[in-house]
Amino acid sequence: MTTPLPNQPVRGSDSGIPIMAAFDLLGRKWNMRILWELNQQALNFRNLQQRCNDMSPSVLNTRLKQLSDAKLLNSTPDGYQLTALGKSLMEKLNPLREWAMEWEAQISS
Amino acid sequence: MTTPLPNQPVRGSDSGIPIMAAFDLLGRKWNMRILWELNQQALNFRNLQQRCNDMSPSVLNTRLKQLSDAKLLNSTPDGYQLTALGKSLMEKLNPLREWAMEWEAQISS
DNA sequence: AATGTTGCTACTAAATAAGTAGCGGTAATA
DNA sequence: TATTACCGCTACTTATTTAGTAGCAACATT
Numbered sequence: 558m559t560t561p562l563p564n565q566p567v568r569g570s571d572s573g574i575p576i577m578a579a580f581d582l583l584g585r586k587w588n589m590r591i592l593w594e595l596n597q598q599a600l601n602f603r604n605l606q607q608r609c610n611d612m613s614p615s616v617l618n619t620r621l622k623q624l625s626d627a628k629l630l631n632s633t634p635d636g637y638q639l640t641a642l643g644k645s646l647m648e649k650l651n652p653l654r655e656w657a658m659e660w661e662a663q664i665s666s
Numbered sequence: 667m668t669t670p671l672p673n674q675p676v677r678g679s680d681s682g683i684p685i686m687a688a689f690d691l692l693g694r695k696w697n698m699r700i701l702w703e704l705n706q707q708a709l710n711f712r713n714l715q716q717r718c719n720d721m722s723p724s725v726l727n728t729r730l731k732q733l734s735d736a737k738l739l740n741s742t743p744d745g746y747q748l749t750a751l752g753k754s755l756m757e758k759l760n761p762l763r764e765w766a767m768e769w770e771a772q773i774s775s
Numbered sequence: 776a777a778t779g780t781t782g783c784t785a786c787t788a789a790a791t792a793a794g795t796a797g798c799g800g801t802a803a804t805a
Numbered sequence: 806t807a808t809t810a811c812c813g814c815t816a817c818t819t820a821t822t823t824a825g826t827a828g829c830a831a832c833a834t835t
Binding site: 574575583584588590642645652655659660664 | 671672683684685686687688689690692693694695697698699702736737751754755758759761762763764765766767768769770772773774
Binding site for chain 2: 791792793794795
């Protein structure tokens with residue numbers, strides 16, 4: 558699997574539009590969850606795995622590589638942690654979190 | 667496949683956190699693209715398929731069902747179109763689009 | 776020297792997506 | 806009427822992605 562990056566054609570689109578690449582990357586199973594967990598605190602491989610419902614190490618490993626390629630996280634002596642870019646992404650997602658709650662309200666009614 | 671909805675466990679997470687469900691749904695291949703295209707204009711099945719790089723009808727069909735279940739779009743005599751909820755989602759994604767452009771700049775440098 | 780923890784690889788199995796053919800319906804056209 | 810064309814799809818096979826399990830090699834601790 559190639560890592561979805563914003564300057565190249567993307568799964569589900571050859572438009573190369575950056576947000577499409579973002580959604581391709583973020584939508585890949587576990588990627589959001591990993592960023593979410595690392596936004597709380599740096600974690601080493603096995604702790605991160607535990608927090609992510611004991612996801613399989615093979616998948617975790619490929620995800621970590623993709624997210625590193627995308628410069629959203631990196632590996633440090635303290636464990637994996639978000640880059641500035643990764644942190645800024647998590648901030649931008651706040652409006653989406655609000656939307657999701659509204660969505661929940663409408664779905665369950 | 668079950669449709670990811672915000673009030674139930676989610677692919678990649680059993681937290682039930684709405685935003686996780688949102689990302690699970692939106693991240694599924696083609697879903698973002700479909701919403702994107704329908705945000706521009708209502709389209710019938712075959713036109714939508716064409717716009718989405720001639721994606722396979724089987725996948726398109728399952729996507730349309732999921733997105734309908736999620737109340738983000740519905741089928742009308744004029745073709746498929748976004749619900750108010752779907753439109754509001756697209757608006758909330760604007761900050762993310764900006765982020766993605768910044769991301770692109772950093773990746774390609 | 777034995778035991779435990781680390782990050783990870785190698786492998787198989789299951790789930791999801793892609794791709795292709797074409798059906799049964801409606802509608803306009805000859 | 807019969808032909809042609811478009812419509813939303815379904816049925817099917819193949820390819821790609823994700824899940825799951827076992828365990829290795831490196832380092833630390835006891």
